[in-house]
Amino acid sequence: MVPTPNYILNSSPEKYQIVWNVEGLNLKEAESLLRGMAREFGGDPAATDVTRVLRVPGFANKKYETDFHVQARRESTAVYHIGDFKLRLDPHSFAHYNHENRAKRKSSLRSHLSQSEHDWAFAKRALARGDDPAEIARQIAQYRATDKSNPENYARHTVMKAQAEIERTTRRRIITPTPLEERTVLDGPSS
DSSP, X not given: XXXXXXXXXXXXXXXXXEEOXXXXXXXXXXXXXXXXXXXXXXXXXXXXXXXXXXXXXXXXXXXXSSOEEOEEEEOOOOOXXXXXXXXXXXXXXHHHHHHHSSOOOOOOSSOOOOHHHHHHHHHXXXXXXXXXXXXXXXXXXXXXXXXXXXXXXXXXXXXXXXXXXXXXXXXXXXXXXXXXXXOOOOSSOOO
């Protein structure tokens, strides 16, 4: 169903991160592949965005009473392509799966985030992928229907906050170039 991974990271007790070297994928195809693997193998559907950071081998995972040192094991040196993964890949149906079907979890010792923070993070990832804000709000409202007095209003507010945060961080990253006539060009002596 999937090829031999390039690396297997033992990231914490009984937890693993699997790494494949895949070329020729755009961002949407990569996330579709990640969602397909999460669905097929019972992985965390909230961890299927391409911006996901892996634990670094050799470093200590400090989430536990005793430090757990991340270990990596090389399994293959192959370079793969999307056709090497025999999974059903449908990027439109997986966005719905990503939020609606994940297991509801309250704050735990491992995750100090509230469900509202998880919803907000989901909205930010979905917006960054280009998903429709109204559809994101619908999914959140449906997911929170049993524990919010007005889930539609809550969901709209969550998506609006996520949009504002994305816009704020995007504005900070924009660098305004100096107008050409104000630049000093140093390309040799003038004649």
